[in-house]
Amino acid sequence: MLQQDQILEFQALLLAWYRSAKRDLPWRRSRDPYAIWVSEIMLQQTRVAAAIPYYERFLDRFPDFAALAIAPESELLAHWAGLGYYYRARNLQKAARSIVEKGNFPSTYADIRSLPGVGNYTAAAVASIGFDLPHAVLDGNVFRVVSRVMNDFTDISLTGGKLHFAEIAGRLLNRDCPGEHNQAMMELGATVCLPRNPQCLVCPINGLCAAKAAGAQQDLPVKSKAVRTLEEHRTVFWIEQQGRVLLWQRDAASRLMPGFWELPEAEQIGQPDVIATLGSFRHSITFHSYRFEVIRAATPGGTGPCRWLGVDEIAKLPLSTTARKARRIVAKAGILHSVAAAP
Secondary structure (H helix, E strand, C coil), X not given: CCCHHHHXXXXXXXXXXXXXXXXCCHHHHCCCHHHHHHHHXXXXXXXXXXXXXXXXXXXXXXXXXXXXXXXXXXXHHHHHCCCCCCHHXXXXXXXXXXXXXXXXXXXXXHHHHCCCCCCHHXXXXXXXXXXXXXXXXXXXXXXXXXXXHHCCXXXXXXXXXXXXXXXXXXXXXXXXXXHHHXXXXXXXXXXXXCCCCCCHHHXXXXXXXXXXXXXXXXXXXXXXXXXXXXXEEEEEEECEECCEEEEEECCCCCCCCCCCEECCCHHXXXXXXXXXXXXXXXXXXXXXXXXXXXXXXXXXXXXXXCEEEEHHHHCCCXXXXXXXXXXXXXXXXXXXXXXXXXX
16 A cells, blocks of 8 residues: 555646546536536446537436426437436436435435435545545546556455455545546546556556556456357348338336337247348347347238337437437438438
8 A cells, every 4th residue: 555645646646637638528517416417327338428419418408407307208218318228317317306305416425325326436426526525436447547556456346356445545535626536536547547558658647556667557457257248149120111110119117128119020020021131230238249130121911019100200219229220220221311310
């Protein structure tokens, strides 16, 4: 562990670097805990560049927790469509309704942590950035920075390892400006202390990094081997008739993406007559990797649970990510020009 004078040096170097080198991200322009909370939920499973336009559109439509609390679920999901992991959006709204009942956004770590969908990391981020509370964040970027600075080979995938690094991150935390310190730690891991090719020469704390001194930075952090990805091939059908397209909606009680609309597969309509193969795309969920083939097909004898919906109507529906990807394949094939302008 670093000595106290080294910790103070670490904090000073990190903060000076962050203030001069940080990226200009929209959620960094606000101290509104609601806006910070929305950004942190979006960024849980989404790259920064991909999240920015969604974040800006979301706040434009739902500028505060009161607006989010009363929004129709279909509209909420439509604004989230494309980000995936839709339980995040539902938890946001569930939490917003809880906040409305209480009257104000929670201002303590414990109360923020109690919101639906909020874990230790998100609670620490919102508490520190929104309220200057001294709670250290611990995400993949911070694990990497801390393990390398300490040259610590503790396994970060184990519960004991997480607790171990949480304690160290807490000791390193700059309690005079915890929110800025946390953002600096995450920024360092995201832009300099990279997983495969750490930019040690330009790192502001390279003189304090024990892993760099030992030449072990490429070996850290230690994480147990991931579960092998499962491959699966599937086919979806684009069936159009007089400006209408055949889709089906997941049940409201479905475990996976309840209420979302999908293009039919053989499970819904059997095996229709194939007109043409339009293309394919890949889609990954946790340890599953799917290859979807998009087939233009003739109208089947029976439509099962599917409904005919107008092309213009589709753009307003909460479509699953796979349905959106398939729709882009159709647009690229030039079959339906009005689809090309859809998001």
